[in-house]
Amino acid sequence: xxxxxxxxxxxxxxxxxxxxxxxxxxxxxxxxxxxxxxxxxxxxxxxxxxxxxxxxxxxxxxxxxxxxxxxxxxxxxxxxxxxxxxxxxxxxxxxxxxxxxxxxxxxxxxxxxxxxxxxxxxxxxxxxxxxxxxxxxxxxxxxx
Numbered sequence: 001x002x003x004x005x006x007x008x009x010x011x012x013x014x015x016x017x018x019x020x021x022x023x024x025x026x027x028x029x030x031x032x033x034x035x036x037x038x039x040x041x042x043x044x045x046x047x048x049x050x051x052x053x054x055x056x057x058x059x060x061x062x063x064x065x066x067x068x069x070x071x072x073x074x075x076x077x078x079x080x081x082x083x084x085x086x087x088x089x090x091x092x093x094x095x096x097x098x099x100x101x102x103x104x105x106x107x108x109x110x111x112x113x114x115x116x117x118x119x120x121x122x123x124x125x126x127x128x129x130x131x132x133x134x135x136x137x138x139x140x141x142x143x144x
Contacts, residue, residue: 007123010090017094021101024052029102056103069095070104073111080118086126089118 028034028049038046056067073095080092093115099108 003127007127010086010093010119010123014090014093014097018097018101021098024048025101029053052102066107067099067102067104069099069102070107073099073104074107077107077111077114080115084122086119086122089115089122091115093119 028045029052034045034049037043038049055069058065058067073092076088076092076095080088092111096108096111096113096115099105100112101108
């Protein structure tokens with residue numbers, strides 16, 4: 001049970017990050033009610049909405065136009081490829097998912113793919129393979 005929980009935890013956290021980013025996008029950024037509320041006053045939700053929008057407005061770095069979420073996702077994907085660490089693989093997948101949901105599609109999809117593939121690879125390497133010829137399973141072996 002402990003092994004299953006340790007293998008499932010990064011994936012469950014990734015789902016939670018995706019739900020949070022989806023709520024941020026559809027609940028704050030794209031909501032017409034929130035836009036009208038922010039025109040009238042300065043609530044905390046309006047400040048969060050403004051910072052979120054500032055993040056995906058195009059930022060030119062090295063002559064390439066992309067939002068800051070995309071640049072963070074690409075940096076995390078590079079770290080995941082360089083370092084064989086479960087945390088960096090999860091970080092690449094998480095930042096890729098956030099970038100994908102917050103309008104940085106190409107770098108977000110790339111980082112999500114790299115992070116997920118690296119995470120699966122690292123998890124498969126860390127678990128011991130099942131023994132195919134265990135005693136007591138009722139298998140009959142031919143005598144030499």
